[in-house]
Amino acid sequence: MFYSDFIQLNTRGDTDIIDITGEVAEHIQASGLAHGLVILFVRGSTGALTTIEYETGVVQDLRKAIERMAPLNIPYAHDARWHDGNGHAHVRAALMGPSLTIPFSDRTLMLGTWQQIVFCDFDNRPRQREIIVQIVGEV
Secondary structure, eight states: OEEEEEEEEEEOOSSEEEEOHHHHHHHHHHHTOSEEEEEEEESSSSEEEEEEOOSHHHHHHHHHHHHHHSOTTSOOHHHHHHOSSOHHHHHHHHHHOSEEEEEEETTEEOOOTTOEEEEEEOSSSOEEEEEEEEEEEEO
């Protein structure tokens, strides 16, 4: 069986990291499926998905690591061409990736004890974001 929907988010940009675990769990319940896979995909090239322990220290550490990997204040060819100042956002999103697949059983995400699903918005301005949620499984 198959289920498809969206998660809508309003973000602040600038490496805004948002826990979406609860929304994903709600979609599993709405799907009526008991066992299967949740596939999440970010529509857009400046956002990404990952899992992390969503607590302030780890979130801060992740932001610092992302800044070291693709610093904000270095020249990007994208910025030179388009003058929109978000070249770093495109690189950061590409490094982290736009999708996740998470198994679930008995209508419960099979995440680790301290593992949450997060959306990362790297753009340089607030955005309205859409995450595609597709679920495949059995009743």
